[in-house]
Amino acid sequence: MKDSQKKPLLHVVKDWIDERTGLIKAGAEFLHEEIPGGTRFSYTLGSACMFLLSIQIITGIWQLFYYVPTVDYAYSSLNYLRLQVPFGWLIHGIHYWGGTLFAIIVGLHCLRVFIWGSYKKPREMVWLVGIVLIVLTALFMFTGPVLPWDKDGYFAGQVGIGIAGSVPIVGPITQAILQGANKMGQLALLRMYVLHVAILPAAIGGFVMLHLVAFRQYGESGPWDEKKRKKVGYFWPEQIFKDVVVTFLIFLLLVYLSAFFPAPFSGLADPKDTLVSPKPAWTFLFLYQILKFCPGPLEPLGTAGVPLIIILLFASLPFVDKSPEKNPFKRGFVVLSGFAFVGIVLYLTWLGYIYRSPAELAQMEPAVVQNVAQNENQKLALAARYEALVAANAGERKTGAELFKTLGCTECHTTTGVASNKQGPDLSSTKDNRSRQWIYTQLISPQTHNPHTIMPPFAQLSNQNVGLLVEYIESLTPPKTVAPPPPAPAAAGAPADASASAKYGEQLFNTVGCIQCHTITGHTSTKAGPDLIMAIQKDKPTADWLKTQLTNPQAHNPLSIMPSFSSRLTDDQMNAVIAFLSSLSTRAATPLAAGETEAAGSDQGSTPAGSSGQGVQATGIIGNADHGAILFHQNCIMCHGPHGNPMTPGFTGFMNGAPKGVPSLNPINRNVFNSDPQTFVEHIDQFIQHGAPALEAGGPSMPNFGESNTLTQAQIADLEAYILSVNGVDRTQIVNPGIEPKEFFYMLASLTSVIVMLAALYWFMMKLLKI
Amino acid sequence: MTNHTPTPRSQDPEDIQKRDFIKGVTAAILGFLSLALTWPLVSFLIPSSNEGAAGKFLKVPNFPKIPTGTPTRMTTAEDVDTQAFITTKVVYDIWVIKHAADKATVYSTLCPHLNCRYNFDSTKDVFACPCHGSVFNEDGKCIAGPAPRPLDTLPYKIEGGELYVQYKLFKAGIPEKIEA
Numbered sequence: 001m002k003d004s005q006k007k008p009l010l011h012v013v014k015d016w017i018d019e020r021t022g023l024i025k026a027g028a029e030f031l032h033e034e035i036p037g038g039t040r041f042s043y044t045l046g047s048a049c050m051f052l053l054s055i056q057i058i059t060g061i062w063q064l065f066y067y068v069p070t071v072d073y074a075y076s077s078l079n080y081l082r083l084q085v086p087f088g089w090l091i092h093g094i095h096y097w098g099g100t101l102f103a104i105i106v107g108l109h110c111l112r113v114f115i116w117g118s119y120k121k122p123r124e125m126v127w128l129v130g131i132v133l134i135v136l137t138a139l140f141m142f143t144g145p146v147l148p149w150d151k152d153g154y155f156a157g158q159v160g161i162g163i164a165g166s167v168p169i170v171g172p173i174t175q176a177i178l179q180g181a182n183k184m185g186q187l188a189l190l191r192m193y194v195l196h197v198a199i200l201p202a203a204i205g206g207f208v209m210l211h212l213v214a215f216r217q218y219g220e221s222g223p224w225d226e227k228k229r230k231k232v233g234y235f236w237p238e239q240i241f242k243d244v245v246v247t248f249l250i251f252l253l254l255v256y257l258s259a260f261f262p263a264p265f266s267g268l269a270d271p272k273d274t275l276v277s278p279k280p281a282w283t284f285l286f287l288y289q290i291l292k293f294c295p296g297p298l299e300p301l302g303t304a305g306v307p308l309i310i311i312l313l314f315a316s317l318p319f320v321d322k323s324p325e326k327n328p329f330k331r332g333f334v335v336l337s338g339f340a341f342v343g344i345v346l347y348l349t350w351l352g353y354i355y356r357s358p359a360e361l362a363q364m365e366p367a368v369v370q371n372v373a374q375n376e377n378q379k380l381a382l383a384a385r386y387e388a389l390v391a392a393n394a395g396e397r398k399t400g401a402e403l404f405k406t407l408g409c410t411e412c413h414t415t416t417g418v419a420s421n422k423q424g425p426d427l428s429s430t431k432d433n434r435s436r437q438w439i440y441t442q443l444i445s446p447q448t449h450n451p452h453t454i455m456p457p458f459a460q461l462s463n464q465n466v467g468l469l470v471e472y473i474e475s476l477t478p479p480k481t482v483a484p485p486p487p488a489p490a491a492a493g494a495p496a497d498a499s500a501s502a503k504y505g506e507q508l509f510n511t512v513g514c515i516q517c518h519t520i521t522g523h524t525s526t527k528a529g530p531d532l533i534m535a536i537q538k539d540k541p542t543a544d545w546l547k548t549q550l551t552n553p554q555a556h557n558p559l560s561i562m563p564s565f566s567s568r569l570t571d572d573q574m575n576a577v578i579a580f581l582s583s584l585s586t587r588a589a590t591p592l593a594a595g596e597t598e599a600a601g602s603d604q605g606s607t608p609a610g611s612s613g614q615g616v617q618a619t620g621i622i623g624n625a626d627h628g629a630i631l632f633h634q635n636c637i638m639c640h641g642p643h644g645n646p647m648t649p650g651f652t653g654f655m656n657g658a659p660k661g662v663p664s665l666n667p668i669n670r671n672v673f674n675s676d677p678q679t680f681v682e683h684i685d686q687f688i689q690h691g692a693p694a695l696e697a698g699g700p701s702m703p704n705f706g707e708s709n710t711l712t713q714a715q716i717a718d719l720e721a722y723i724l725s726v727n728g729v730d731r732t733q734i735v736n737p738g739i740e741p742k743e744f745f746y747m748l749a750s751l752t753s754v755i756v757m758l759a760a761l762y763w764f765m766m767k768l769l770k771i
Numbered sequence: 772m773t774n775h776t777p778t779p780r781s782q783d784p785e786d787i788q789k790r791d792f793i794k795g796v797t798a799a800i801l802g803f804l805s806l807a808l809t810w811p812l813v814s815f816l817i818p819s820s821n822e823g824a825a826g827k828f829l830k831v832p833n834f835p836k837i838p839t840g841t842p843t844r845m846t847t848a849e850d851v852d853t854q855a856f857i858t859t860k861v862v863y864d865i866w867v868i869k870h871a872a873d874k875a876t877v878y879s880t881l882c883p884h885l886n887c888r889y890n891f892d893s894t895k896d897v898f899a900c901p902c903h904g905s906v907f908n909e910d911g912k913c914i915a916g917p918a919p920r921p922l923d924t925l926p927y928k929i930e931g932g933e934l935y936v937q938y939k940l941f942k943a944g945i946p947e948k949i950e951a
Contacts (some may be wrong), residue, residue, distance in 0.1 A: 055808075058812070062812060062815060065815070073857065077855070077856055080858075084855075086815060086817070090811050091812070091815055234780065237790060237793045237794045237797055237927050238790075238793060241797045242799055244797050244800050245800065246803055246900075247804070248800050248803075251804055251807070386789055387930075449843070620856065645797075751803065755803060759796050762792070766788065
């Protein structure tokens, strides 16, 4: 230290630190490792794992800046991160593909060590710690996909936790700890989250240190051929150079995959969804497939036995295969068994990958869907369900009448005994004398009776509620005194009694479809149109203005979605409706019921009365267009036609002839269309949530799928994504990419080639010109 | 940490040159990799400019009912604050001095020194900040303490007798009134 004054400052600082910590010396020692037999690219797999682990930690932490681990917001927060945050697509993409690549490279690393015989004495601990790391990796791959709370992750998590629960003895308590509640929900999500971002990273960090320390005790085992071992290579810089090259190529691959093959948007998790066939992450597909060979009492063998046997087999390898021989050609039995194991795992993974459940196959072949509904077995199953239901409902308080009103049945059906111009028949008619069971089937699967019916299935209702509705509908009989049809006003002029006319107008208002979009309560509503007490008292329109609005709404507002009523109201009826509307200028607002709050203006405008229980509305969810296509086939095709085009040649809809006045969704009205996916979705959302009146007299009206809970918000989001897709708009379009994914990849790739070319140029100049 | 004595590395100038070349390329690749990662990681954290943008004029209920001349702490009507994918309802508090039915002064409740909430001392008719002792008169002028500028007034309008205020935040601790 005498001559420390002469040293450059950097060295002084270095020496000062080293004297007190020994870090620099330890670092130098770490770098100056000798590698028997020289450096190799096949030795880079371990470093590649280290790189991937580091990048998973960085991108994982970064996602925590936006990710919210609640069932309401997990999916939306991740979608926001992926579509609206600069480079969110890249951070998430790298994490998504990094996990996959990590599993592959850990597998290759393990295989390399196996072939080289590097698990043998004295390196048994490295091998054993490696097995712990593989188990931790599996736990990462299990907990991670649950976090987006999308359809794939939700069901994979549910099944995975269920499998943990089926293990003998320790299963139930494991399941309770993993799930935190008696079913998959908020607590399960938080537990998966804490495992994935806190407990498992801490554990893997510790075991990786142990793995490295144990490895460096004896270093690389080198080639099995004694002659080749004589040559000596060095960790720094030769092996590190190879490691860095491979690492960089992996990074480029990650960017490529993120840009060209983004993770799917599988749609918000929806516990009621019956269309999803849960499948685990691809790393578990071989176990998933093995489970199929273990029916009934053998199940615990598949769920717990096989994984345990595999782990024990791996762990015992260095103790069973004790000979010091490392040459794989002289360890025929062990190496061949190893390859057989890999082969079986790959084959089972493939089988698991291509496996499609019968339900999925049915979705792929649309025609099958209807056949399934008409299947005799299904009818029997429905009948059995009905019997159970009747038993369960015995003695229940009857609120079927309330349900009938609140679920939206009145949008299409009357119960007055008078034929109406609504879509559905009057239900008090006893003409057809339907059985309870028939009504039950009609409610939950109307297509069973008529494949072309426009009626939406109410399969989402609880058994009890369906039962109440069945009882209510069954109890309906035509009223003894049928209300006389409203008196046709004298052709000569307006009726003398203005209030009678207004009363007739109110009847018309309630039957021709106005109430589908408007309320008359004096409070802001969630329907598509304004509340008419509020609007009329505010704007005080004249009778002429109202008449124009009824006959040609677009004259006042070219973008109005209100249909013209000129073809379905006679002049007298029109006048009656106008008289009714004018009378609203003096009508007081109806008092709000207890617990009811005023809808808070346009900001919450799309909140339906009863949401699916998920706090997020469909417009805030990135739907899954493929899933939406199936839902479209089940709920919309009877009116809107194949792929949303009612003009499709040969399509006849639910009636004889093409449905009247049904708007085409493909292509959709230009006023509704928007190239911005969010705006587009907001335009179509209100129709799906709240329904809309028929555009032409005698044509079908749009049911209120959201308001009636016929579809969940998650399903509506999927349908909306599908409708956007047939109009050429991608719901998953990246709003704020930072740099466009593909451009970013091309940029990185070209800069890389520049660096490679410069290095090559320098090398040649050095070699050839001896500079 | 290996058990045998290290083999000395070749000191042949050509080998050294080759080693240095490899070191250089390794450093270049690592540097490029770090840049390619750092750039997205930093961009990811920079908020977009419209996050939490300035709001609209909010009604201040009960303005017609408050006394003239006395500073009154009031609350605006509900506003929505949308950050990322979550929209929350917020209200803001403000100090209002009503001069007439159509004239008022509206102050932000935050002290321009370090954003503490100050109070009105009705015995001395001054605004006094409890944190660091700044004192302001009813005109907003700082008459004691460390505050670098007068109280921050907020834009308002009075329509049909009702007060509407546009809520804003200003940078604390500097003599200029600049929106935060």
